Amino acid sequence: MLDREEILETLRMLLEERLDIRTVTLGVSLKDCASGDIEETCSLIEEKLLRVASRLVSEAQALEEKYGIAIVNRRVAVTPLANVLAPSLRKLSEEEAREAAVRAAIALEHAAEKLGIDFIGGFSALVEKGFTSADEALISSIPEALSRTQRVCSSVNVATTRAGINMDAVLKMGGAVKRLSVLDYRACARLVTFANAPGDNPFMAGAFHGEGEGEAALNVGISGPGVVRAVVEKHSSASLGEVAEVIKRTAFKITRVGELIGRELSRRLGVSFGIVDLSLAPTPFPGDSVAGIIEAMGISRCGAPGSVAALALLVDAVKKGGTMATSYVGGLSGAFIPVSEDAGMAEAAKEGTITADKLLAMSSVCSVGLDMVVLPASTSASTVSGIIADEAAIGVMNNKTTGVRVILAGREGERVELGGLLGYAYVMPVSRHSCEAFVRRGGRIPSPIHGHRN
Amino acid sequence: MRKERAVVTVIGEDHPGIIAAVTGVCAELGINIEDLSQTVVQGLLTMTLIVDITGKDLRELQRRLERVAEEQRVRIIAQHEDIFRYMHRV
Numbered sequence: 062m063l064d065r066e067e068i069l070e071t072l073r074m075l076l077e078e079r080l081d082i083r084t085v086t087l088g089v090s091l092k093d094c095a096s097g098d099i100e101e102t103c104s105l106i107e108e109k110l111l112r113v114a115s116r117l118v119s120e121a122q123a124l125e126e127k128y129g130i131a132i133v134n135r136r137v138a139v140t141p142l143a144n145v146l147a148p149s150l151r152k153l154s155e156e157e158a159r160e161a162a163v164r165a166a167i168a169l170e171h172a173a174e175k176l177g178i179d180f181i182g183g184f185s186a187l188v189e190k191g192f193t194s195a196d197e198a199l200i201s202s203i204p205e206a207l208s209r210t211q212r213v214c215s216s217v218n219v220a221t222t223r224a225g226i227n228m229d230a231v232l233k234m235g236g237a238v239k240r241l242s243v244l245d246y247r248a249c250a251r252l253v254t255f256a257n258a259p260g261d262n263p264f265m266a267g268a269f270h271g272e273g274e275g276e277a278a279l280n281v282g283i284s285g286p287g288v289v290r291a292v293v294e295k296h297s298s299a300s301l302g303e304v305a306e307v308i309k310r311t312a313f314k315i316t317r318v319g320e321l322i323g324r325e326l327s328r329r330l331g332v333s334f335g336i337v338d339l340s341l342a343p344t345p346f347p348g349d350s351v352a353g354i355i356e357a358m359g360i361s362r363c364g365a366p367g368s369v370a371a372l373a374l375l376v377d378a379v380k381k382g383g384t385m386a387t388s389y390v391g392g393l394s395g396a397f398i399p400v401s402e403d404a405g406m407a408e409a410a411k412e413g414t415i416t417a418d419k420l421l422a423m424s425s426v427c428s429v430g431l432d433m434v435v436l437p438a439s440t441s442a443s444t445v446s447g448i449i450a451d452e453a454a455i456g457v458m459n460n461k462t463t464g465v466r467v468i469l470a471g472r473e474g475e476r477v478e479l480g481g482l483l484g485y486a487y488v489m490p491v492s493r494h495s496c497e498a499f500v501r502r503g504g505r506i507p508s509p510i511h512g513h514r515n
Numbered sequence: 516m517r518k519e520r521a522v523v524t525v526i527g528e529d530h531p532g533i534i535a536a537v538t539g540v541c542a543e544l545g546i547n548i549e550d551l552s553q554t555v556v557q558g559l560l561t562m563t564l565i566v567d568i569t570g571k572d573l574r575e576l577q578r579r580l581e582r583v584a585e586e587q588r589v590r591i592i593a594q595h596e597d598i599f600r601y602m603h604r605v
Contacts (some may be wrong), residue, residue: 063553063596066523067603068563072592127573129594314602321601385605 071314078287080315081131082322083342085121086182088270088278088335088412089113090491091140099149103168105147110137110172110181113277113332118177120329124322132286132322136266137170138175139183147195158198166206167187173212178252182268184215187258188329189224190505191340200230203237207251208244214266220453222254222460223513229324231453234448242438243468249468250433251484254449256456256463261336262392265427267464278335280392281323283383285315286341287349288401289375293357300437301450304358305378312339312382320387336391339383340428343403345484351375351396352405352415363405364415373395373426393462395428401486402433411476411487417448425455435477435486438469445469447496448480450506450510458509520549520596521568522574522577527589529560536587537564540579546571563594 074080076279094105114137121132139145146165150158166184173181184206186196203215217234220226234254241249253267260271263280270278292311293304319337345352352363355371376395384390398420400406409415417434424430430452436445449465456463471477471488478485525537534553541548548564553562568576577593584591 062550063522063565063599064603065563068524069561071599071602072524076592121601126577128598129592130598303603315603317605318598321597390531 072289073463074314075130078291079346080288080318081133082281082286082319083282084134084136084263084282085117085132085322085326086116086138086268086280086282087114087330087332088138088261088274089274090270091142091145095145095148097148097151099146099164102149104164106168107172110139111175114176116330120326124326126458128321130318131324134180135178136268137173137178137181137267138263138270139181140270141185141187142169142183142198143186143193143195144386145513146199147193150195150198151250155198158194159202162199162202163206163209166202166210169213170210178212180214180265182214182216182265183270184213185217185269187218187272188230189218189221191225191227192230200233200237203252204240204244207241207248208361214251215266216255216258216267218254218255218258219449221456221508222257222457223508225508226256226450226453228450228500229503230508231446231449232500232503234449235442235444238445238467239442239469246438246468246470247479250466250479253466255465256453257461258464259392259462260261261410262336264340264342264393264397266466275333277332278513279323279327279330279332280335280338281319282338282340282342282392283315283319284342285311286313286343286351286354289341290348290357293354298373301374303362305374308375308378309382312379313386316383316386330430334389336389337387338385338392339379339390339394340392341379341396343397343399344482345402345404346408347404350403350405351398352403352409356405361410361443362409362414363409364419368419369422369426372398372423378429388464393428397428397432398423399433400467401484402436402482404484407484407486410489417489417491420439421451421455424431424452425459427463430455431465431467433450433468433479433483433486435465435468435488436491437473437488438471440469440491441495441497443495443497443500446513448501450500454506457512516569518567519569521566521573521593522596522599523564523566523580523593524592525560525589525591527560527587529555529558530586533560533587533589534562536583537562537580537591540576540583541566544576546565546569546576
């Protein structure tokens, strides 16, 4: 029989501590949509997405009602589009190919709109070692593709521990962020540059349906910073070993809900269950903050000395608890520190306690990296490339995923509104010293010795 | 057929008629109550019922209880039991 205390604990997590399922993301292969003609490719893409993902929204809603838990986002991720578009772009000029890639982004937008989902990911290229001509066309089309759509998310993988860092791609991505910021800075929230990108990540903007994935798979992103913060606050005099233990137990419970929803939804949709991503994803709502967890551990403001250690403890405990709770762990699995989407982070940034440099240090122990950070509009493309290179180096050397999602807007210290769940951010200072000569050298930074484990 | 249960939780200011209203809905829908417990702390009622919904429509029970919640000015949540089972056990 169910335990009354456990029932009430579950309800407290759901009703007071904002426990929810952050996202259910259906990965769909578009490999069979590739054709020699761009118009045909686009219509095959739309037709397939509408067929495979048609019941995603309604079935997710049915599960929300059945279990009384909010599923905040329903999303779709597709095969990195550069690979799907390659045959269509083969005979086109550089300019025509770029326009064709924009046309494909609009096809994704149409499909997403008809499906009733807020984001579709996979306007992507995997270029850690080099570019195909389709990769180049897609990357050059990103600013226009994202500024002409509302739902399309783009990610580019520029580095892996096995291949090293493609600095030509890093240079291009700095330029893409700069141009997109000029066209529509809010759209930068839909563009992430990765090192070691996973092909089963359910979170946007970086979700895509990776190489080696099957026809379709459902991946789940859990939530729960509010729940973890509450339990850490309750143990205010516990040692850090005990704090790790209570976080582990809490992460287990949160992840079990993800497992339940993932299994049932994939069964209802007739697709395979991919993974549960063990990432704590914050929202701008009060208390639902990763910074809040760090502060509950005894750091007076996130970013102060001790923050990296506190974050490391948190991420490790979440993984240990979560791994016991699900059969398949994947995606980014750690903790997100998106500055604008986390009210605690945004406030720490306002006071200057959190800086881009501190975030860089924190990214060596958490999920992503420089995420939803607003830098001054005057920041040069080469400085963005330098930041991407630094993040990629942390990912490559530590054999982990890192990403950069920066927005160039406003002046240092100014408040920039990004809207909705994206929150707001204060513009962070950035180094005035140039790295232009470094990033313009191009070429590939070789993979580290520990990348070769065979 | 596997037995399916739902957990109904009622939270709100205690007053006469709440149990009658909630259990009345269960009776009308032919839903058996397997367990019922309640506490009242400083006038705040917390009641949990475990009910057998095998072959019944959980949505219909939820809709009917929404009306009761409005009439009785309390909060009522009806959820499939698996969310509680899954969360606390492997």
